[in-house]
Amino acid sequence: MMRRLSVTLGVALLAATLSLAQSPKKKHKKPAKPPAPATVSLAEGLPKPEPPPPHTTIVEQIVARVNDKIIDTTDYNSARKDLKASLDQAAQQNGTTVSPVDLAKQDKDLLAQMINNQLLIQRAQDLGLSAETQTILQLDKIRKDNHLATMEDLQKAVEAQGENYQDYEQSIKSGILEQMVIEQDVAPRISAPAPAEIKAYYDAHKTSFVTPDEVRLSEILVKTDGKTPEEQKRLQSLADQIQQRAGRGEDFSKLAQRYSNAPSASAGGDIGFEQRNQLQDSLAKVLFALPMNGVTPVEKTSSGYLILQVTDRHSAGQETLQEASAKISQFLYQRKLQPELKSYMQKLRQDAYITVAPGYVDLGASADNAGPDLTKFYRVLPSDLPKPTDKDKSKNGGFNMGGGGI
Structure with missing residues (x-):
């Protein structure tokens, strides 16, 4: 924008200079002879041609197409981030860490999911x-569970x-x-588990309960x-208060929201x-001696x-x-549910139009509905194809989908 503005001003100044040089002279008393004006050529007065714009960088790329919807790189990377956080x-709740093997396996399954x-x-x-x-009710439940007003x-x-x-x-x-x-x-x-099934499982897995x-x-x-040290002394006094x-029974959750610096605030x-x-x-020893809603020093x-x-508290024992x-x-x-759901998803996939970009893997694609080898042939929707001319229609009898069609 700045370059375009400077070019416009340069051309305007050149036009003004030429206009003044052509205007009628007025009579003056022996004006001092002005210095000879610098010669301005048209080539020097106009800006140099701008180089062609650099090749546009594609920020969003299609990872997969599912019927008329797409999964792009933003969707995919956001899902990977959410997966890692989850x-x-x-792992933190279980007192463990995520192993690279587990993370790699989950990551590999991500696109199929x-x-x-x-x-x-x-x-x-x-x-x-x-x-x-249901969404409003679920969000409200989340609000209450997190003690938010x-x-x-x-x-x-x-x-x-x-x-x-x-x-x-969303x-x-x-x-x-x-x-x-x-x-x-x-x-x-699916039929609900019968009481006999439940008892048989309990008897076989008592130690799990x-x-x-x-x-x-x-x-x-x-x-x-x-x-x-002075600030620490002040903060210790705040913590004591x-x-x-x-x-004294003040709402602990509200105190945490107001004063705590922990992520759980x-x-x-x-x-x-x-x-x-x-x-x-x-x-x-301190915690298990406290009553319900008791507070540590x-x-x-x-x-x-x-x-x-x-x-809250759970006592040890056999359920x-x-x-x-x-x-x-x-x-x-x-x-x-799992085998029934797997069969159901296979049917949805068979009836769907699914493509995956080269470099990505859909582990949910079975041999029956995987489609063509996408490393050799990239399928497109008819709406993506250029409109045929009358000449094309008369020559080919319609669209040539290539690769055996869609």
């Missing part, structure tokens, strides 16, 4: 399903984690639609990293369940001043058949 969170999800969403549209109400607070919490709220809301809606399709098209084919001693915790962390307020400080054998002996850590609250029945029933149902 695996890290699950994205294609399957898109097929389910398109099927939901075909069935005329809507998830507007309003939906605006939920939006701020999502955006504080670097995620677009509209994308987050992911919730898509997940609900996928589940609705499965419940409508697949679930009716021994619960450990564990407590659910919320935290408030007042960080002192990089603070001067917070602990006293929590001890947006969730009201909730950090989930911790098993006794995963805690330091001294800390476990302020603990100085390497990061700052920490306050914990016990919000009875009645206590374990719901979990077993859900597990057996899922086990029956």
Whole structure:
């Protein structure tokens, strides 16, 4: 823009100079002889031709096409980021780390899962399903679970984690639609586990239903990293005041949202369940001695001043058949669902138009519906093809799809 403006001004100044040179002379009393004007050639007055623009860089590329929808590089990279975050969170809750082998396997399955999800969403549209109400209810549940006062607070919490709220809301809606399709098209084919099946599984896996001693915790962390001794003293006083307020029964989650510097602050400080054998002996002794909603004294850590609250408790022991029945029933149902869902997805794929760009792999493509070798031939939709001229039509009798057609 700046270059174009300078060119326009240069041409205007040249035109003005020529106009003045051609205007009638007025009479003046022996004006001083002006210096000879510099000779301006047309070539010097006009700017040099601009070089051709550099080759345009393609930011978005199509990774896969699923009927009339596409999965582009932004979708794919965002899904990879979400996958990594989900695996890290699950590993953290289990006190483990994500192995490179597990991450590579999940990453390899990712595109197939994205294609399957898109097929389910398109099927939901075909069935005329809507998830507007369910999405609102689910978002409100998430808000309550995270001890947030309003939906605006939920939006701020999502955006504080670097995620677009509209994308987050859409992911919730898509997940609900996928589940609705499965419940409508697949679930009716499956019978609920019988009581005898549930008991047989319980008897064969009793050791799996021994619960450990564990407590659910919320935290408030007042960080002192990089603070001067004077600032640390002030922050210790703040932590003491917070602990006293929590001890008097003030809402711990609201205190966490206001004062905590930990990542859990947006969730009201909730950090989930911790098993006794995963805690330091001294800390476990304090926590398991506290009553429900009891608060620990302020603990100085390497990061700052920490306050914990016990919000739930599970005692160790063998679950009875009645206590374990719901979990077993859900597990057996899922086990029956998997082969039916696999067969259902294969049918959706067979009836769908799916292409994958070279360099990407769709593990969900079976030998029957994988289509042509995409490293040798890239399929396109008819809408992508150039419109034929009358000459082309008379010569070829219509479109020449190439490669045996679509």
